[in-house]
Amino acid sequence: MSPRALLRTLARATAALAATALAAGLLVALPSAPASAATPDLSCSSKGAIRKTLEAGSAWAMCFNINSNKGLVLEEIWFKGANESRYRKVLDSIALSQLNVPYDSGVNQWNDITGFGFGNQHLQKLAASECPGGTRRTVEQAFDLRGSFVQRSIPAVCVNEQDTGLAYRSHEQENQSIEDGILFTDQGTDLVVSTISKVDWYEYEVQYRFTDTGSIVPQLGATGDLSPIDFVNDARFGWNVGLDHTHDTSTSHHHNAVWRVDFGLDGATNQTVEQYDYAQAGSGAAGPRLAASTTTVSTEATKQAPDYRWFRVVAPGSLNADGHARSYEIAFGANDVHGEVVGSAADPSAQNAVTFSQARACEQYASENLTSPCTNQSVLDYANGQSLTDPVAWVNVGFHHVVRDEDQSPMPVHWQGFTLLPRDFTAISPITPLGRECVNGRPDRFLDSSDLCGNATRTTVSRSATGQIYGTRAPVSLSIKVRPVDNDETPTGTANVLDGKRIVATGIKLNANGNATYRLPSGLAAGRHNLKAVYSPKSGSDWVTSKSSAIAVDVRKATSYARLSVSPTRVERGRKVTYAIRVSAPGGSPTGTLRLKIGSTTVKTRALKGYHHGRRTLKVRVNKRPGGRTAKVVYEGNRNLKRSVATDRIRVLPR
Numbered sequence: 001m002s003p004r005a006l007l008r009t010l011a012r013a014t015a016a017l018a019a020t021a022l023a024a025g026l027l028v029a030l031p032s033a034p035a036s037a038a039t040p041d042l043s044c045s046s047k048g049a050i051r052k053t054l055e056a057g058s059a060w061a062m063c064f065n066i067n068s069n070k071g072l073v074l075e076e077i078w079f080k081g082a083n084e085s086r087y088r089k090v091l092d093s094i095a096l097s098q099l100n101v102p103y104d105s106g107v108n109q110w111n112d113i114t115g116f117g118f119g120n121q122h123l124q125k126l127a128a129s130e131c132p133g134g135t136r137r138t139v140e141q142a143f144d145l146r147g148s149f150v151q152r153s154i155p156a157v158c159v160n161e162q163d164t165g166l167a168y169r170s171h172e173q174e175n176q177s178i179e180d181g182i183l184f185t186d187q188g189t190d191l192v193v194s195t196i197s198k199v200d201w202y203e204y205e206v207q208y209r210f211t212d213t214g215s216i217v218p219q220l221g222a223t224g225d226l227s228p229i230d231f232v233n234d235a236r237f238g239w240n241v242g243l244d245h246t247h248d249t250s251t252s253h254h255h256n257a258v259w260r261v262d263f264g265l266d267g268a269t270n271q272t273v274e275q276y277d278y279a280q281a282g283s284g285a286a287g288p289r290l291a292a293s294t295t296t297v298s299t300e301a302t303k304q305a306p307d308y309r310w311f312r313v314v315a316p317g318s319l320n321a322d323g324h325a326r327s328y329e330i331a332f333g334a335n336d337v338h339g340e341v342v343g344s345a346a347d348p349s350a351q352n353a354v355t356f357s358q359a360r361a362c363e364q365y366a367s368e369n370l371t372s373p374c375t376n377q378s379v380l381d382y383a384n385g386q387s388l389t390d391p392v393a394w395v396n397v398g399f400h401h402v403v404r405d406e407d408q409s410p411m412p413v414h415w416q417g418f419t420l421l422p423r424d425f426t427a428i429s430p431i432t433p434l435g436r437e438c439v440n441g442r443p444d445r446f447l448d449s450s451d452l453c454g455n456a457t458r459t460t461v462s463r464s465a466t467g468q469i470y471g472t473r474a475p476v477s478l479s480i481k482v483r484p485v486d487n488d489e490t491p492t493g494t495a496n497v498l499d500g501k502r503i504v505a506t507g508i509k510l511n512a513n514g515n516a517t518y519r520l521p522s523g524l525a526a527g528r529h530n531l532k533a534v535y536s537p538k539s540g541s542d543w544v545t546s547k548s549s550a551i552a553v554d555v556r557k558a559t560s561y562a563r564l565s566v567s568p569t570r571v572e573r574g575r576k577v578t579y580a581i582r583v584s585a586p587g588g589s590p591t592g593t594l595r596l597k598i599g600s601t602t603v604k605t606r607a608l609k610g611y612h613h614g615r616r617t618l619k620v621r622v623n624k625r626p627g628g629r630t631a632k633v634v635y636e637g638n639r640n641l642k643r644s645v646a647t648d649r650i651r652v653l654p655r
């Protein structure tokens with residue numbers, strides 16, 4: 001559990017207990033809403049499931065698989081805000097449905113998804129260094145490669161959590177003031193799911209970012225190398241990248257990526273599409289008025305996305321706590337829609353920014369569809385007048401790649417994509433801190449959370465020493481202080497100690513002054529511990545939780561003591577002696593490796609396990625020339641214990 005998740009769990013314990021008591025009093029259990037779930041029941045096995053609670057406490061759950069054409073496919077995508085108790089479904093599925101690459105010279109045009117595919121041999125094995133801090137998920141593949149059957153298991157999907165910088169900031173400071181007020185700020189993270197597919201010279205990263213605020217950001221990154229067959233001797237159609245100012249002209253081209261997004265908002269059976277446009281409507285006292293007009297897209301349609309236009313998919317029957325219908329907005333960033341290239345032989349299906357069609361199983365690819373009975377159809381065929389109740393959005397994001405000298409080599413990755421942004425999915429921000437959970441609607445002139453959502457507190461922690469030795473009998477003690485931010489009363493409740501994300505201690509009672517001391521465990525592992533104190537308010541009080549900044553405590557390795565007694569001390573060459581070994585150390589039975597030596601030769605290596613309780617008796621055959629020898633045991637130490645050595649003397653006799 002993350003520290004912030006702990007904060008929330010602790011603070012909510014009272015509310016949850018009250019709810020349970022209430023439910024127990026009911027004679028008939030009310031059916032729970034099928035749309036939300038405490039833990040989504042995914043249809044994939046654990047091998048195909050991704051479940052991740054982010055640092056902020058927000059969580060995502062989904063299934064993944066690799067399709068031989070589409071590559072990475074994500075299905076059954078659920079989100080839970082940090083301040084929500086249940087997950088809700090967002091998408092039924094999302095995947096690339098085409099990657100159209102027309103060259104400006106008109107000579108070549110590729111459809112990488114339907115013509116080549118991002119799965120099979122094109123899916124790349126990921127090195128550990130390509131998924132830093134994450135988990136590489138295994139993909140099992142079976143396919144035909146030019147007539148021979150290939151079956152392989154490769155680490156190909158990287159799942160990790162990445163820092164994203166500032167998540168939010170709000171300083172409760174009156175305008176023009178320089179006084180320090182209560183500061184709400186935090187850093188954010190994303191869950192990132194990605195694969196790499198290599199199609200000839202280009203290598204594409206298919207990436208989905210799932211933010212802690214509920215957004216889904218599908219992106220396509222292109223790297224690899226320039227296609228050697230796409231050079232042109234005409235500067236109008238390309239950019240020169242070499243010494244030969246005629247023949248080194250690399251042809252400009254589009255990467256038109258089309259994602260198929262199948263919405264499943266809150267599991268609703270009825271979802272609608274809305275289009276918002278903004279246009280000038282007269283003027284106000286200070287400037288022009290910009291008025292919104294809303295159009296319901298009730299039947300299938302292909303749409304352009306000029307400036308000031310956006311779309312959303314709404315579940316009218318699914319209301320948030322403010323009574324607003326839950327929806328997700330399709331937010332475009334930079335988008336070179338190919339239809340702007342007048343007179344080109346462009347794929348017509350690549351000319352629209354977005355097409356909305358009613359979900360249909362055979363409509364899987366934006367163009368050159370491969371699924372029967374809709375074979376060879378495109379989005380232009382799909383949008384044929386059906387009513388929209390279960391919409392699929394075909395989101396087309398183009399990138400016009402005018403090559404640069406810097407594209408050699410390898411080509412620095414360039415990105416294209418869009419954002420699926422939650423709009424009213426929750427009544428407040430999914431990562432609202434506890435002191436701001438009651439801010440909803442038109443605010444007062446200045447927010448003052450010292451009494452707005454309860455009484456704000458400040459928690460500090462100090463240490464009696466900067467470090468301790470593993471197994472010590474005099475561990476470092478922490479002094480925790482919880483103070484009110486804005487009144488004279490004393491916060492009541494308990495304190496908790498976290499080591500990074502791990503809980504070290506919980507339920508440490510605060511005294512009448514709001515203080516607590518905590519002695520660290522003597523068995524705290526060697527290494528640096530970044531400790532934080534977190535305040536849990538007493539049930540029913542109106543104190544608001546707070547956490548301290550981190551304080552470092554370094555635990556050093558303890559000394560171990562090895563002892564050795566060899567018998568007999570006089571032995572004929574070729575016979576055995578017995579090493580009686582004892583290793584003692586603070587903090588329980590030492591574990592690690594024992595290396596037995598005669599002179600400088602290692603004659604045996606054995607493990608020292610916990611159940612040996614520091615003692616091992618081992619026989620060793622002596623194959624040394626006659627004379628006096630040193631018998632030695634080296635205990636190699638471990639994560640918490642230093643290495644130690646013991647010796648004894650033996651005399652080797654001739655046979």
Ligand SMILES: [Cu+2]
Nearest residue numbers: 222253255401
């Ligand atoms: Cu390119």
